[in-house]
Amino acid sequence: MASRTSYTYQKELLIRLKETLEVFREDMSNVARNYKNAVQNLHDNEGLMDETYDEYYVNYLNPTVEVLNSILERIDTEDVAFIEKEINFLSSR
DSSP states (O other): OOOTTSHHHHHHHHHHHHHHHHHHHHHHHHHHHHHHHHHHHHHHTTOOOHHHHHHHIIIIIHHHHHHHHHHHHHIIIIIHHHHHHHHHHHHTO
16 A cells, blocks of 8 residues: 555545545536426426415525536536646646
8 A cells, every 4th residue: 555645645535536526516416406306396296386486496496506506516617626636746746
């Protein structure tokens, strides 16, 4: 086993972190999709009133999904990008 401070070991940890983030990102994406689908199903198939659905969608569901999507975007553009930069740095050593 490589030393915990070796570049090789640190690179392995970063690769595992990136893989973990990818799984987390997919899970979070599924949460947003499932949330929207569940509310849509209550409206379309279970009879949730149009007025309630419309108000809920505009004032609650949509803003929540937007927050989730912004987190997903940050993971893609910031978190993963940082990890990849660090992996590339360690690979160049």
